């Protein structure tokens with residue numbers, strides 16, 4: 264039986280019948296914290312009741328929180344505790360990789376899981392990766408953990424997030440080959456070093472695109488993420504890179520564009536894989 268039906272069964276008599284259809288049909292679990300998005304039509308007291316029933320149903324969950332939104336270029340989540348142990352820090356395990364995370368202040372999208380797996384699959388042992396928007400190592404830690412000899416240079420601007428990135432490098436025994444760098448990637452990205460550059464952020468500017476090209480050593484891939492309205496031009500960032508070829512003396516050899524996930528009813532999350540030769 265799916266979670267919505269199981270919850271509906273448990274909530275019978277606890278919430279008014281006219282709200283039953285608004286019970287969430289899914290939620291994400293990070294470590295042992297369940298994160299639920301609710302319809303605005305559900306009053307808070309019923310959200311708490313639903314959360315408590317969810318705790319009873321899910322053995323692996325110790326805390327239930329509501330995710331209301333994600334704000335700012337740092338994509339900080341807005342969350343509220345609803346039921347269970349009052350904690351926001353947990354350790355999440357995925358693809359043999361441990362992530363310690365504060366879910367109230369740092370974003371870790373379960374919807375990007377396939378993208379994390381895809382990177383593990385396409386990367387080859389021994390590569391050097393520059394992760395320009397590292398967060399807590401969301402994209403680059405699993406890749407480094409699941410390959411021999413990968414070196415990573417990971418730049419993160421937010422000091423609090425950077426603290427977790429450092430912890431996670433240690434947790435995963437990657438201190439020898441994963442270098443965290445605190446600061447703005449416009450100033451801190453190493454040059455002429457990478458086989459692959461990760462740009463897992465939507466508000467990338469033109470300078471950052473140039474810096475990504477400079478990070479490539481001879482030939483390599485740039486994985487450039489974008490969030491667009493369905494009606495918008497999918498190639499808008501790629502077009503800029505194409506124009507830049509003449510100015511900066513590099514060539515784009517191949518471009519593959521994929522949909523990472525449906526972000527909302529009107530928006531999609533894309534990733535362009537761009538092979539660049541300098």
Ligand SMILES: C[S@@+](CC[C@H](N)C(=O)[O-])C[C@H]1O[C@@H](n2cnc3c(N)ncnc32)[C@H](O)[C@@H]1O
Pocket residue numbers: 336337338370371372375395396397398399401402418419420421424446447448449462463464
């Ligand atoms: C959305 S998160 C990236 C998550 C991860 N790359 C992924 O795709 O799952 C973006 C991260 O980039 C960081 N960031 C934003 N602008 C930056 C900059 N100019 N230099 C370094 N880090 C930056 C933010 O602090 C945040 O932790």
